[in-house]
Amino acid sequence: MAARPLIFRLPPEGAHKIAETALGIPGIWNTFRLANGIRDDRLALNLAGIKLPTPVGMAxxxxxxCKVLGSVLNLGFGFVTGGTVTLASRPGNPKPRVIRLPDQQAVLNSMGFPGQGLEPAIRRLKKSQKYRDRVLVSIAGTIEDEIFECLRSTQSLVAGIELNISSPNTSGLRIFHEPARLRGLIEGLVAEKQVPLFVKLPPWPRDDESRRELLKLAETAVDAGVDGLVIANTHPIENSRLKVGRGGLSGAPLFEHTELMIADTQALVQGQVEIIACGGVTTAEQVWQLLAKGASAVQLYTSFIYEGPGLPARINKRLTKLMNMAGVTKISDISGEPPTVE
Ligand SMILES: Cc1cc2nc3c(=O)[nH]c(=O)nc-3n(C[C@H](O)[C@H](O)[C@H](O)COP(=O)(O)O)c2cc1C
Structure with a gap:
């Protein structure tokens, strides 16, 4: 069996810190700009008015x-969502709260929004204004006022806002799974927003009563005026290796289900709003499949942990190749199955 890279011998949060420190040295990652595959105009798209060079974003x-947004973009991501940022700093849940499942190319996490809070995020967003046009910020709170405060103080610094009501690790967010409460929140945000607003939803199971309930949330969000939906967050799961006993599953096992959810969502929204697909994306073929099912763009996170910093460039280049093979010149024209490339 091939030896695992050294970074996988470190605990996940330690490895993440090292990756973050390395990405904090912009000089290295600036050089990726030369070969990150985003120069091809065919990959460009307009996401609710946000011009992006490729549909592949960092989730x-x-x-x-919001410490390394510019470096992440230079790797070849078309956009990056910083956060989730909350009004006050939070310690998150007790550790262990991130577990790698390398055989499945998956991760379990029960982070619970550890973060430094709104003020430091604003300071860093101000320093990254050069990248503003491709940065979204994810915001969350357990009461409306916190969320409004996050929207008001970040929206002039970013291209769009992603409202997170879907972390399985923060029980307080579930109050917004009640359609009337979600509608009130979104209508209030829509009245104040100056940039596109996306809502990130929890995943729904295939054959279950809660599928209808969760699709109802999508419908409510669209009726209340969002510009787009992010489908979806991690899948809730119980696991005793996590200190708190449960958390969210991400990575490769999610992909098939993401595809089904995108089809469900497109059937519901019929092109009225943008759909950002998220969950288990690793290859250009998968990006193609999700775009063909109705997504406007995709996000990924877990595959980047396993595949490393060259992943977005590889996906961009291969997606361009697939488009060439199929004679497709625009991202929005992608349909059907991806062509087979040797
Ligand atoms: C360690 C970890 C932390 C995460 N933190 C957040 C978060 O703060 N806010 C959020 O909206 N999603 C968060 N997510 C979920 C991802 O954005 C994404 O929805 C999910 O991992 C599915 O995509 P993937 O399979 O490509 O990783 C987190 C995921 C992981 C693995």
């Missing part, structure tokens, strides 16, 4: 405190 949770 929320990787850069919780």
């Amino acid at each position: 929320a949770g990787f850069d919780k405190d």
